[in-house]
Amino acid sequence: MANPKQQESMLLTEHFTWPPISLIDDIINAVNEVLYRCTDTFETGLSSANPALLGFADRAAAENRVPDADEDGNAVFPEAKLEIEEGILKLETLMENAIDKNFDKLEIWTLRNVLCLPREDGVGEWVRLRHYENVQTPPKDTHLTPEALYTLRRKLQETLKLHAALLAEKHRNDLQIAKLRALLQPTVSPKQEPRSSTSPAKPHSQNAHDAPFAFLTHTPAARDLGIQTLPTATSRSTSAATDPHPQTHTPLSTNTTFTTSQLPYLRTLLTSLQPHLATTALPTTRHEGEKAELAKERKVYIESQSKRILERRGVDTRDGVEGEFGGSRVGGDEVRALEGIVGALGSATGNGNGNGNGSGEAREVQTQVHAQGEEMDTT
Incomplete structure (x- = not known):
C-alpha cells in the first residue's frame, strides 16, 4: 500500500495532469542549457583572442622562453588552447555544482510549501476532483478474488x-x-462561373x-x-457556412430505395405472365419486304455454298450453279436402267458380230454412262 506522501503525489499528479517534480526538473534543465550556451560562447571568445593579450607572452618572458613564430611572424603559443579548454571545463563544473546546490534547495522548498496539500492530516482523503463529481462508488465486494480482478x-x-x-x-x-x-x-473552383443550360458544350x-x-x-x-x-x-462548403441546419442530399440512395421497393411488384407480375408464355406465341411483325430480303439472302447463301462445294470437286461453275447439267437430276434407278440397256446392247452386238470390238465399245459406253450418273448424283 502506498504511503501518505505517495498518495499525495498521485493526487497532485491527477489534478495537474503532470507530476509536480517534472516542473522542477524542467526549470533545472533550462538553467543548465543556459549555462552550457554561456560556456560555449566564453570558450569561443577566448579561443579567437590573441594569446599575447591573455598573458601568455608575459609568462614566456618571465620564464626566459622565446615563443615560436608562424609564417606571418606572429608569436605562437601552443599551450594556450589546452589551458583554455581546461579552464572552461573547471568553470563549467563549478557552475554546475552551484546550480545543483541552489536548485536542490528550490526543489525541496517548492515541494514542501507550494506543490503540496495543506499540512493537516487526512486532507487528501476529503479532496474530490472535478471529474469525480456524481460518481457513485460501488460497494466493497468481499468475494472479489485476485483471479476475478x-x-x-x-x-x-x-x-x-x-x-x-x-x-x-x-x-x-x-x-x-x-x-x-x-x-x-466534381470540384468547382470559386472563380468558375456556372455554365448556361443552353450551352452546347458538355458540362464539367x-x-x-x-x-x-x-x-x-x-x-x-x-x-x-x-x-x-x-x-x-x-457549394457544399458554402452552404455549410451559410445554412445553420444543412440538409443531406442522397438522390442515389433515394432512387435505389424506390427501385428495390418496386421489385416485389415486378416479381408478382412476372409470375402472373409465366403461364401465358407457354401457350402464346410471340407476335411477328415482319413486313413483306423484309421477308423477300431474307429469302434473297438465303438463296444467295445456298448458291455460294453450292458453288464452293462443286468447285472443290472439280466442276466448272463459270456458267452458274443452276443448269450445270442441262436438265433435272438423274436418280439412281434411272442410272441402273441405263446400265442394263447398255449391257443388253453390248451382249447382242457381241453375239451378232462374233468379235470383241462391239463388247469393248459397249463396256466403254456403260462406263461413261455410269460415270455420268455418279456425277449427276453428286449434284
Missing part, C-alpha cells in the same frame, strides 16, 4: 483495444467514402479526370431522368 483487467484491456480498432476502421471508412464521393462530385468536361462518374448525376441526361444533382465541394 485479473479477468476484469483483461476485459478492460481488450475493450480498449477494440475501441482503438473501431476508431481506426471508422477513419478508414471515412477516407474511402471521401474517395468515392470524389468520383461523383474540364473536371472529367477528377470525377469520372460525375455524368451519373451532373449532366442534363441525369436531370432529365429526375436524378437530383449532388452538391459539389465548393
